[in-house]
Amino acid sequence: MRVLVALGGNAMTAADGSVGPGDQIRAAETAMSAVADLVAEGVDVVITHGNGPQVGNLLVKNELSAAVVPPVPLDWCGAQTQGTLGFVLMNALEAALAQRGIRRPTAAVVTRTRVDIDDPGFRKPTKPIGRFLPEDEAQVLMEHGQHFENRGEKGWRRVVASPEPQEILDAGAVTTLADMGYLVVANGGGGIPVVRSDDGRLHGVEAVIDKDLGAALLARSVDADRLVIATDVDHAIVGYGSDAAEPVGEIGVEKLRSYAAEGNFASGSMGPKVDAICRYVEQTGNVGVITSLGNIVAGSRGESGTVVVPS
Amino acid sequence: MRVLVALGGNAMTAADGSVGPGDQIRAAETAMSAVADLVAEGVDVVITHGNGPQVGNLLVKNELSAAVVPPVPLDWCGAQTQGTLGFVLMNALEAALAQRGIRRPTAAVVTRTRVDIDDPGFRKPTKPIGRFLPEDEAQVLMEHGQHFENRGEKGWRRVVASPEPQEILDAGAVTTLADMGYLVVANGGGGIPVVRSDDGRLHGVEAVIDKDLGAALLARSVDADRLVIATDVDHAIVGYGSDAAEPVGEIGVEKLRSYAAEGNFASGSMGPKVDAICRYVEQTGNVGVITSLGNIVAGSRGESGTVVVPS
Numbered sequence: 116m117r118v119l120v121a122l123g124g125n126a127m128t129a130a131d132g133s134v135g136p137g138d139q140i141r142a143a144e145t146a147m148s149a150v151a152d153l154v155a156e157g158v159d160v161v162i163t164h165g166n167g168p169q170v171g172n173l174l175v176k177n178e179l180s181a182a183v184v185p186p187v188p189l190d191w192c193g194a195q196t197q198g199t200l201g202f203v204l205m206n207a208l209e210a211a212l213a214q215r216g217i218r219r220p221t222a223a224v225v226t227r228t229r230v231d232i233d234d235p236g237f238r239k240p241t242k243p244i245g246r247f248l249p250e251d252e253a254q255v256l257m258e259h260g261q262h263f264e265n266r267g268e269k270g271w272r273r274v275v276a277s278p279e280p281q282e283i284l285d286a287g288a289v290t291t292l293a294d295m296g297y298l299v300v301a302n303g304g305g306g307i308p309v310v311r312s313d314d315g316r317l318h319g320v321e322a323v324i325d326k327d328l329g330a331a332l333l334a335r336s337v338d339a340d341r342l343v344i345a346t347d348v349d350h351a352i353v354g355y356g357s358d359a360a361e362p363v364g365e366i367g368v369e370k371l372r373s374y375a376a377e378g379n380f381a382s383g384s385m386g387p388k389v390d391a392i393c394r395y396v397e398q399t400g401n402v403g404v405i406t407s408l409g410n411i412v413a414g415s416r417g418e419s420g421t422v423v424v425p426s
Numbered sequence: 427m428r429v430l431v432a433l434g435g436n437a438m439t440a441a442d443g444s445v446g447p448g449d450q451i452r453a454a455e456t457a458m459s460a461v462a463d464l465v466a467e468g469v470d471v472v473i474t475h476g477n478g479p480q481v482g483n484l485l486v487k488n489e490l491s492a493a494v495v496p497p498v499p500l501d502w503c504g505a506q507t508q509g510t511l512g513f514v515l516m517n518a519l520e521a522a523l524a525q526r527g528i529r530r531p532t533a534a535v536v537t538r539t540r541v542d543i544d545d546p547g548f549r550k551p552t553k554p555i556g557r558f559l560p561e562d563e564a565q566v567l568m569e570h571g572q573h574f575e576n577r578g579e580k581g582w583r584r585v586v587a588s589p590e591p592q593e594i595l596d597a598g599a600v601t602t603l604a605d606m607g608y609l610v611v612a613n614g615g616g617g618i619p620v621v622r623s624d625d626g627r628l629h630g631v632e633a634v635i636d637k638d639l640g641a642a643l644l645a646r647s648v649d650a651d652r653l654v655i656a657t658d659v660d661h662a663i664v665g666y667g668s669d670a671a672e673p674v675g676e677i678g679v680e681k682l683r684s685y686a687a688e689g690n691f692a693s694g695s696m697g698p699k700v701d702a703i704c705r706y707v708e709q710t711g712n713v714g715v716i717t718s719l720g721n722i723v724a725g726s727r728g729e730s731g732t733v734v735v736p737s
Contacts, residue, residue, distance in 0.1 A: 135496035172495045180490040184483045185446035191510050198509030199502050201536040202618055205596075206628045213626050222599035223536035225512040225611075285516075288533035291606050292599055300536075307513055316521045319513070 124165030190319030228306025305329030435476030501630030539617025616640030678737030
């Protein structure tokens, strides 16, 4: 069985949100311990990961050094985090496997994801990234073509496109390696966003792909038998914050879609995870799971977490 | 025939040394045009690349943002450049191939290279990196454990270990992909330097691996039939700067070693390339070539450049 495990970018930071190299390494060790437990069950794992906090740091570096060193665009920031997190996750996974007496090769693949230049996100960017800036600094960047929103007292914040992932361009390399027994880290941050121009060339674009929607497409593209989205809670919750709040266990995909349509899942957090899992289940007829990192072994078996089945 | 092509980090910058994203993309297009010509000859190519100027930029960013964002170590900088340059080189190579009516998949693999913690380089660092700093700024960093050398009027410059590459840990993934027809970008910057501790775990280290020595080891590890080191001159030169200056054409490896022992090749530039080519030829019995990027097709045939044969 091949399982695609999607980790949040926050799964690679300290509990207090710190994103220093040591914080990321320690958090990766915790995450890969859970993944190694899954591998110990005989499961072939492909790993993808978010990169929000990591890209946030790179954007600050761009900003503070722009007078001396040319800033790099968002697609490059994504590529940079695929390098560092691929590196850190491979080391941590190999160590966790060795502790369990398992020797499996790992690999990390630089992964590009094609998006559509006509995606509505490019006309009306909505995804907030980077830190809050005072109005005058935001104005300078807006004159350079960046989009900002006034968030009141906190200041101004950059917004970028979050286009639909259309195609995981490097899924073939991931599949090839997975077929040969590699445990592969791929499509970090939802993939490096590229568009294909009329002459066929690929160009990076200033955008952020939702990592869970990228994971759903990657899971299909590498023929994963199951998609497990690992988060910080054991289940999606309906009626969150109300007296009727209830964890969602095993559920048909249509029912989950109807819960989502009722607005049960927050757009910045559980919403895209639910959408991603529903897409995967609808398009493959396989089971998809949302659960906590510590719960992914039982979750992969469909015995725990929000287990979404075809309806 | 499988050829490992090693590109200098300077092959990915503008002629004036600029290292903005656009500069790197345009330079990569030039380099990949030459590589596509080689692929058009029916050659399977594995590509590796330097990253000196790119890491230089990342170090400046570390420095200028250290008060706000945690700096990342040198091994992470290397991983970051493997991400960006892998991304840029794949795009450029695919475009150059398409222009020639060739469709071959590409891949970029995050590649770790094991070094020995007892390497003399760690006791006495000698490889200069980053920009020159005034003494007071260097002093602060020296108190944090970094090594600096006083370079007189230009200021102080950081020096780090440049340890021997012992093992390309991710060569298996590169070989697997190359065997399946992928044109693979790998081991950028000589590989992300890691040491293995007594408990078997891998840890990144603050070091810079010579990209040509890394290329020689990668070439052996992926069973390349030929190593071509692409640089900005057509040949190595003996007696450089003297009346007796002469380009080196086809030459036995022992003879080239004796030229090197006489001090014909500068330690920071042609020296490591000659050493790398000699190692490859001695250890494999294959032919190794040093030539200019524009010359790699004829060079790969052994018809041009400094063509080093077993003696």
